[in-house]
Amino acid sequence: MNEIIGLTLLIIGISFDVVGCIGLVRLPDIYNRLQAATKCVTLGTCMILLSVVFYTGFNSIGVKALLCIWFVLISSPTGAHAIARAAHRSGIRLWEGSIMDKYADDREGTEDIA
Amino acid sequence: MIVFISLLVFCIFLCLYRVGKGPTAPDRTVAIDILGTLVVGFCAIYSIITKKDLYMNIGISWALLSFLGTLALAKYLEGRGFDE
Amino acid sequence: MKRFVHFLLLFGIWLLLTWSLHWQDLLAGGIIALIAHVMLGDIYPVNAVKILNPVRFFWLVVYGVTFFSYMVKANFDVAYRVLNINMPIRPGIVKVRTRLKTDMARTFLANSITLTPGTLTVDCVDDHLYIHWINIVSDDPNKETEIIVQHFEKLLERVFE
Incomplete structure (x- = not known):
């Protein structure tokens, strides 16, 4: 029974990973790529790690997998946020089809870096 | 299990395509960040196959170190020092 | 202690x-x-000890369940946009105000926003969050964003403040 749940989670997780990586290749600009890749790959990897818990049970492997889920959930969105801010501050504009950019409007007066 | 591993390898090749082609430096940084998370998935699958906790140790260290690397690259792109 | x-x-x-x-x-x-x-x-953060209070712990569990459901929804949303041939995206950055005061609550709010459907936190300046949307549907996106932010704010306020 546990193996069936683990296998299902593994399949779902890996399909999310594949979708995220296709998004990384297809989408037009860095912010959209960041959205697709971060969301899908984070949840996909967490599902794979959760399936480890179902496969092996609560021994040292399972507990380490749970800790790893916690680390990935904390660190992945923070890294995405850091990259997005760095990209915007290093002067990369949004895709041409974008609707609005409040951040660039607000930063125009306070442009302190080159 | 070999199917899952080959799908993950396919993902890694997609990321490498973005690393090679990416028009700007942040694009490459994103791809490298995602690559780090995918490697954690790899370690998880290997620990299912071999039933050894060695691979989970590698996965945890890899997740934390890849996060640090991403932050360092982001700071570098922003053009600031590390003590800010 | x-x-x-x-x-x-x-x-x-x-x-x-x-x-x-x-x-x-x-x-x-x-x-x-x-x-x-x-x-x-x-x-x-010394105040993080407050989590051990059972009432806050209950709200933490509620927050976790809500967050997980939003996250699964977000993934199907991204899958729909990426696998569609026409790629229905209309990106843009909006600005929204937050009530949360402590650093930890703000960190959790920003991370939750990043993992919920179609949004990504770009920066946090004073009381304002800048959020990148992948698909702006309405003419007044600020209002729509506020709905999502306030939903998490209510839960996080009970957990962390």
Whole structure:
């Protein structure tokens, strides 16, 4: 029974990973790529790690997998946020089809870096 | 299990395509960040196959170190020092 | 006492990571947790101890369930946009105000926003969050964003403040 749940989670997780990586290749600009890749790959990897818990049970492997889920959930969105801010501050504009950019409007007066 | 591993390898090749082609430096940084998370998935699958906790140790260290690397690259792109 | 909780937390993580109760492991864990505690105890948020309160713990569980459901929804949303041939995206950055005061609550809010459907936190300046949307549907996106932000704010306020 546990193996069936683990296998299902593994399949779902890996399909999310594949979708995220296709998004990384297809989408037009860095912010959209960041959205697709971060969301899908984070949840996909967490599902794979959760399936480890179902496969092996609560021994040292399972507990380490749970800790790893916690680390990935904390660190992945923070890294995405850091990259997005760095990209915007290093002067990369949004895709041409974008609707609005409040951040660039607000930063125009306070442009302190080159 | 070999199917899952080959799908993950396919993902890694997609990321490498973005690393090679990416028009700007942040694009490459994103791809490298995602690559780090995918490697954690790899370690998880290997620990299912071999039933050894060695691979989970590698996965945890890899997740934390890849996060640090991403932050360092982001700071570098922003053009600031590390003590800010 | 509050500083002691930090030490116990580090020691607990060490125990989970090694997963053995041999005396050598315990001794090494104690020494390493003490060193980390002396080095990093100053930046540890003292108020995080409040989580141990059972009422807050209950709201933390509610928050976790809500967050997980939003996250699964977000993934199907991204899958729909990426696999569609026409790629229905209309990106843009909007600005929204937050009520949360403590750093920890703001961190959790920003991370939750990043993992919920179609949004990504770009920066946090004073009380304002800048959020990148992948698909702006309405003419007044600020209002739509506020709905999502306030939904998490209500839960996080009960957990962290």
